[in-house]
Amino acid sequence: KQEVTQIPAALSVPEGENLVLNCSFTDSAIYNLQWFRQDPGKGLTSLLLIQSSQREQTSGRLNASLDKSSGRSTLYIAASQPGDSATYLCAVTTSGTYKYIFGTGTRLKVLA
């Protein structure tokens, strides 16, 4: 059974810092991995999608990497801003299924 864990659970940093959020999964036979952002009480906004054949994706200040063999993905946020404050979730689909299994989330607060 696929399990997804995110570390740290919460993070508070001053503005301008570069950040690394971690996502680990137990079954390396994934189809894709997606990072989302969730503001309090709101829905999910997709940030980056990494397909199983890819090793990384970039969008603006965000970079996500994928290492299937070690069961890990990292989300790198450059030059953090207060507007980046949110909960970040990773989710994976396992090959042969269409279901997303979500991680536990990292709650980020960027201080001005």
Next chain:
Amino acid sequence: SAVISQKPSRDICQRGTSLTIQCQVDSQVTMMFWYRQQPGQSLTLIATANQGSEATYESGFVIDKFPISRPNLTFSTLTVSNMSPEDSSIYLCSVEAGSYYGYTFGSGTRLTVV
């Protein structure tokens, strides 16, 4: 990528009543997914809704409690029946927006049962 309109955005309901949540997609999709997010928790899949067939429920979720309709390829509803305070959660619908975009989500329905 697909855009989902979900409503209501929030509601406060009395215990014992039911609430129906609607999701409208701006393109035709084969599968729609319904998730629950309990306070402080991550998302858990409730069921998968296919047009023309009964929804497929995940372990721990039953049709009597969470009936789902899928009348066409752009619309689905989830009803939370006979509500109790334990049903207070955010409910979200989701579709696959294409292999390039992954999955997209509705804006969520924040339900409080009193």
